[in-house]
Amino acid sequence: MYNPVIFICNGKEIRTSASPTLTLLDFIRRELFLTGTKEGCREGDCGACTVLIGAGSDDGSVSYSAVNSCLIPLGTLHGKHLLTIEGLPKDALSPFQQALIKEGGIQCGFCTPGLIMSVTGFLLSEKDLSIEHAIEAIAGNICRCTGYKSIKRALESFLCDSGINPEAGEKRMESLIENGFIPPYFRNIPELLRSIPPFAEDPEDTKLKPYFAGGTDIMVQKQGEATDINFHFLKWSEERVRVEDGFIVLDAALKVSSIMDSAVLKTCLPQLESCLGLFGSRQIRNQATLGGNLANASPIADLANIFLALDGRLTLQNGDQVREVPLRDFFLGYKRLSKTESERIVKLKLPVPESGFFFNFEKVSRRKHLDVASVNSSVYMKAIDGRVKFIHIAAGGVAPYPLYLKETSSFLEGKSLTSGIILEAALIAQSECSPISDIRGSEEYKRLLLRQLIFAHFMKFNPELIYSPEILFQAQAPSKIF
Amino acid sequence: MARKIVKSRYYGDEGLIETMAEVPVDKLKAWGPDAELKVVGKPVSRLDGYEKVTGKAAFTFDVSLPRMTYAKILRSMVPHAKIRSIDTSEAEDLPGVLKILTHKNCPVIPWHWGTTVLFDTEVRYQGDEVACVVAESMQIAEDALSLIKVDYEILPFVSDPSEAMKAEAPKVHAWGNIIDGKPSLYSRGDVEKGFQDSDVIFEDTYSTQVVVHNPTEAHCSVVSWDGDKLTVWDSTQALFGVRDAIAKSLSMPASKVRVIKKFMGGGFGGKLEAGKYSVIAALISKEIGRPVRIALDRKEMNLSVGNRPDSVQKLKAGAKKDGTLLALSHYSFGNVGAYPNDADCSWPLRTLYKCPNVRTEEYSVLTNLGRARAYRAPGHVQGTFAFESMMDDLAEKLGLDPLELRRKNYTEIDPVSNRPYTSKLILDAYQKGSEAIGWKEKRKPAGSEKGRFRRGIGMASQIWWGGGGPPAYATIKLNEDASLHVMAGTQDLGTGTYTFLAQIASEVLELPIEKIQVTIGDTETCPYCSLSGGSMTAPSVSPAVRDASEQMKRKLISAAGAILETSESNVKYSAGKMSRLDDPAKIISISEVIEKLDEKMIVTTGAREANPEGYEINTFGAQFAEVEVDTDTGKVRVIKVVAAHDIGRVLNQKTLFNQLHGGIIQGIGYALMEERVVDTYTGKVLTTNIHDYKIPTIMETPQIEVIIVSSGDLLISNTGVKGVGEPAIIPTAAAIANAVYNATGVRIKSLPITADKVLMALSEKN
CATH class of the missing domain: 3.30.465.10 (Uridine Diphospho-n-acetylenolpyruvylglucosamine Reductase; domain 3)
Incomplete structure (x- = not known):
């Protein structure tokens, strides 16, 4: 028996003594029988199980986030508002739901509820309601059928004339209710959340429990519905x-x-x-x-x-x-x-960065978004009249841990940037890294890619210095710089 | 209506299908290109939209029955082993475990054409079925799996098909590693002479990867017994196939098995066969007397339910200086995994162009990996990538525009059967597609771009079957309130079957679409239609619905004639009302007719007519891609795809666009990121989830322009429809590969075209 987890699901209070480590998705589908929330991968990679979680703050407002319910343990829900597809307005379809039908943004329909929840989360929380941000908000919702174009059209068609108050916050919420995106019971949620007492946790017990932060890694690693580990939810x-x-x-x-x-x-x-x-x-x-x-x-x-x-x-x-x-x-x-x-x-x-600094982050992965890098690299530097005042370069995927390129950075410090110096720096970086071959690329490729990302940094820093990678190749044969 | 039995010949996912089929004696006249249709071809919103946007649409995955239990399969962790022993005692003792099935207590049920059984004592790939636990909850079933002890005698394995073809390779089956023990061969003309006569010879080797369907809804079944009758909810593309496979496996009459599938979360060919999981669930359910739900997880989806086989294709072409193809040869092998399937991929090379001398030699090779299955245009996707890449290379060698080379070798007659096509508008597709992409204005010589980011344009042609054919039936029931029920034993993968079947009936009977209910996906209540694969559903089923609807109209006219005391020819039908031509005031409604008939409803059954004799039915098209390559990192971004296709009549513009867009995006996934990766040292798959197996997101979506060059094929059927699901994906990867070459001057000959391959190739070139 566990201390009760209490939260608001759609418009209703739920009180459960189920394990706080039970996966929220399983609780929604198997205990609440709300099967509109779909299960696609159980690893946070498809978005079919997307729901919204609203957390109250001291000023009485509730802020909503779209999350993958397959990565959320039930315990984190205590005192929060859970919105599933079934909690959307019942009397009439929301303008986005209508737009999806009208523009044909549905095919098999399995990803559709998760998609709608992501867009609802976007409307509730996003400051900038541009089409670009809307698309970016659903980048984590995999659709295997439609090719996304009709979904994009649906987004465009309702966003251009949605009647939504662009000002985020309470006014936005009110306009979303008025325009039928969310039901009127949203007005009562802050009060309902305030009435939920804090999660009953023995403070002594808390000390022994591991901390649970976002859970996006540990929830993937655990198999099945619940885990034996009793977390202290941060x-x-x-x-x-x-x-x-x-x-x-x-x-x-x-x-x-x-x-x-x-x-x-x-x-x-x-x-x-x-x-x-x-x-x-x-x-x-x-x-x-x-x-x-x-x-x-x-x-x-x-x-x-x-x-x-x-x-x-x-x-x-x-x-x-x-x-x-x-x-x-x-x-x-x-x-x-x-x-x-x-x-x-x-x-x-x-x-705090000095004025005139340069920062750049490069990441190459098989899929540009929603993927793990083969190699990533960041540079933070400042140069005065072409001479490097300070520089810090980091590289990922080329060592057993996130790597700070100490030698490379200190070599560059104080130098005037020329293509020869950049080539030399890339060579030093090779001596600092030790990549291994794995699913994200061979050792040889990762070494090559690290070099290219260092080039990319400086191409962005000064396109006149290197406007094409070939300039560097011409300076020196690639085999020599390994 | 009068029917007859004829020989029916058409192509499906597995190639030529020759069967006997019942067809109408009289063919209805096809809607012509100028037919003024009010509903068909219009962008009608899908009828299941409401259910899908509210989360109310119940997929098989969502089916829940009282007293339902949960099944989970224990699968082999190793690629090849004999099971010495299985100890399930500890698992059985776990409270809540209801039944465990293994080879020890399961009847011997042959599977995969008798090459294995439901639970084999030899496991041949990581993912092969070892045991199944049914328990009170999923958690208990999963916990129980970890308590089953299996003692394996590890056997040597082989993962790489080129290794598996060698005589000394470990044997996947005692009878060998090559399907049929020999290649599948095809030839026409004299290939050697063709090469001798050629001015230019080009040869190269291209390869493609294994990709996995990964539909969003997992393979799943819910089974329930009522006495000796079994009901199976299954996420399937082949209702009747599942019904018959289960009936046969359980030695019971097919009439006692009912298969239902209302909505499914995609299939793409992976759900065309009955799964072991459904039979296992049915066996256990019968024994424990409770419904069983079995749903595969994403790992099982990536290991055990099929994939597109890979290919290594050695191609050779001989041509005259002017580009006339004189000879083509194709040698290939592909990995079909642990159980029989085929990996043939030479059809595009055999049929896309006029070429008198052709020879193909193809090996389907068994390995200790998950079995291949049909996947959206099986063979054609792999084959088109290689062949159309080679055509581009050949054009470059000949100094010809790639589009000109293709036009030069255009054929009006199928080069394999020497029959004419019912219609072929590929030249229109070349014309309109090339205009839309800006072929003339924007395309520069290969590799002539400078700077870090370089753009290029490429194209590829498409051929596929997709004409469908009989048998396919539809029953319609017209109620006294003039509402209509359409019933057909087909299935909707999500492609829009519900909607377009209603559109056909609505068109013919001029009834509002809101009054039409469509029931499909039920073997008990619906007349037979074939599986939904091979782009056959719309071309096979839509004519049967039109036939039934036209019969209904004739019945109504006949009844109105009798009631209004005039000849049928003096009765006009309009929007559910029948009136006398000579006296329009004498008018009678559907409700009045049915009331007078003293029936609660009028029922008719229509059938798909025979395909025309002496013709080939094919879909055609061309896709054009514009890409941008980052020469610093090798990353490829697709900017635009133009898809110009000849797919007969369009039934519904919205669902058509989705099919094409979806196929193109899957094609982009195939071209740039999707890949099953295997560690050949351990024989294990490294991409067992969609974290590692990358599927395109909305961020990978380029501009897409769809151009339909056809308006209806008058020869094939009364609706003139050809399929579109598969044509959509066929040329995409080849068009992208050709565009990458155009951008960089570097030819990537193996899919997927990942940043590492491009970067390595670029750095080799420099």
Whole structure:
């Protein structure tokens, strides 16, 4: 018997004593018999099980995120609002549902409910209701039949004349109700959520449990409906990214989508938003956390790569003890970290970028979106009159852990950039990396790709210096630079 | 209406089908190109739209019955082994486990043409069935699987078909690793002489990968017994095939098995056969006396339910200086996995162009991997990639425009059977397609682009069958309130069958589509139609519905004549009302007629007519692709695809576009990212989920322009429809490969065209 998990499903309160680690998708389909939510892959890769989770905040508003219910344990739902396809307005189809029918954006129909939920989540939470953002919001919903064109037309047709208030927040919500996208009971949700008491957890017990952040990795690894591990469910951080003492400070429990939305980062590091658009899908970004991605230490972790180049520093906490460790000293080996079991990542700090800096992130994967890189690389640098003032280059997929290219970076520091210097830097990078052949490419390819990504950085930095990779080939035969 | 039995000949997914079929004696006149149709061909919204956008559409995956139990299959973890022993005792002791089936307690039921049985004592691929647990819940069934102990005697295995063809290779079956022990051969003319007479010879080897269907809905069944009668809900493309396979496996009359499939989450050919899982569930369900649900997971979907075989194709072409093809030869082998299937892929080479001398030699090779199955235009997709890549290479060698080379070798007669086509509008497709992509204006010589990002344009031709044929029947029931029920034993993969069948009846009887109910996907209530594959559903079933509807109209006219006391020829039918031509005031409605007849409904059954004798029926088309290649990383982005096709009459513009767009996107997946990867050291598949097996998302969608060059084939059937599901995917990969060559001057001869191949090829070139 477990302490009850209480939440609002569509318009109704649900109280269950099922295991908090039960997969939400299974609870929805097998316990609630709401079979509109489909099961496609159980790994967060198809979006067929997409639902919305609304979390109340202190100001009384509820913010909604589209998530893959196959990656959500029931326990994280406590005190939240769950919206499934069955919770959409019953009297009339929503304008998007109508548009899907009218534009033929449906074929077999198996992916359709998940798609509709992703779009509903987009309408509820997205600040910019452009067609580009709408398309990006459904990039995690695989459709094997329609070829997506009719879905895109459906999005275009209703977005151009939706009557939706562009201002995100309460006014948006009201306009969505008025226009039939969501039912009127949404007005009552904040109050209903407030009436749910906090999850009854024994504080002593909590100490023994492992922390559960986004769960996008652990939920894939566990097989079946539930797991024996009893987690302490971490609250997704509500705290905004902030600037303190010359550092940008990010909470470890920030979701990737919160990082993308951060006003501070949009000002200080405007390139970051589009880079993170290559991280998983919208659903995954709405779940995965900064701390989780770093602690996972995958050699090709995008966040680790980006923040290595941005000279990130971690704050680790164990009870009252707090220490700081540079990210580049944090990764010791394959899934080995400079962190004790009882230490928890709480913060990431980045130096506020100097004006005139250059940042670039490159990622090559089999599929551009919703994929893991073969090799990824970030550069963060500043050059004055062609001379490098400082530079940090990181590379993923070429070592057992996210790699900071120390030698390459220090070689470039102080140098005037020429194609010869860039070739030499690429050669040094080869000596720093140790890729292995796997499903994402052969060792030879990864070495070649790392070189090409370093070229790509400088092509973007100064297209006049290198306007085509051949310029470099002409300078020196490729075989010589390995 | 009078019927007769004729020889019927048509091509399906597996090639030529020759059968006897009951057809109407009198053929209805086909709707002509100028026919003013009000419903057919119009962009009617799909009838199942409401159910699908509200989540109310119940797929087999969603079927839930009282007292239902859950089955899960234990599959071999190793590529090849003999099962020394299985110990299920611990699993059986797990509370909630109801039944475990293994080779020890399962009747011997032959499978795959007797090459194996339901539970074999020898497992031949990672994923072969070893045991099945049925339990009170999915979780218990899954937990029980881990408690079953299997002692394997590991046997040598082979994963690579080129290895498997060698005499010393481990044998997948005692009888050898090559299907039929020999190649399948075809030849016409004198190929050697053709090559001798040629001015230019080109030869090269092309290869394609294994790809997996991965429909969104997994293969699944729910089975339930009522006494000696079995009902099976199955996610299938072949209702009657599943019914008969289950009846035969369980030694019971087919009349006692009912197969139902209302909605399914895609199939693409992977659901054309009965699955072992359905039979296993039926066996256990009978024994425990409770319904059983069995649904495969994504890993099983990637291991055990079929794939498009790979291919290695060695092609050779001989041509005159002006481009006239004189000889073609094709040698290929492909991996069909652990149980029989075929990997032949030479049909495009045999049939696309006029060429007097052709020889093909093809091997279907068994290995210790999951078995191949029909997958959307089997053979043609692999074959077209290689052959149309080679045609591009040949054009380059001859110094000809690739499109000119193809036009030069156009044929009006099928080069294999020497019969004329009922219609062939491929030249129109070349013309309109090339205009739409900007072939003349935008296409530059191969590899002439400079800079990091380089664009190129390529094209490829398409040929496929898709004419369908008899037998196919439809019954329609007209109720007293003038509502209509259409029933046909076909199935909707999601392609729009419900909608276009209603459109046909609505067109003929001039009844509003809202008053028409379509029931398909039920072997008990619907008359027979063939499986839904080979792009045959619309061309086979739509004429049967038109036949039934026209009969209904004649019946109504006949009845009205009797009631209005005049001859039938003096009765005019219009929108559900019959009036006397000589006295339009004398008018009677459907309701009044049926009331007078003292029947609650009028029933007619229509049949698909025979295909015309002495003709070949084919679909044709051409696709044009524009791509951009990042020469720094090798990444390929498809910018635009123009698809110009001859597919007969369009029944519904919306569902047609979806079929074409969907086929093209699957073609892009095939061309650029989809690939089953196998570790040949362990014989294990590395891509067992859609995290590693990449399917295109909306972000990979280029601009697509669809051009239909046909308006209806007057010779084939009363609706003039050809199929479109398969034509859509056939030329896409070849067009992309040719565009990549045009952009970079680098020919990628193996699919998929991934960034690593392009980058490695570019760096070799430099």
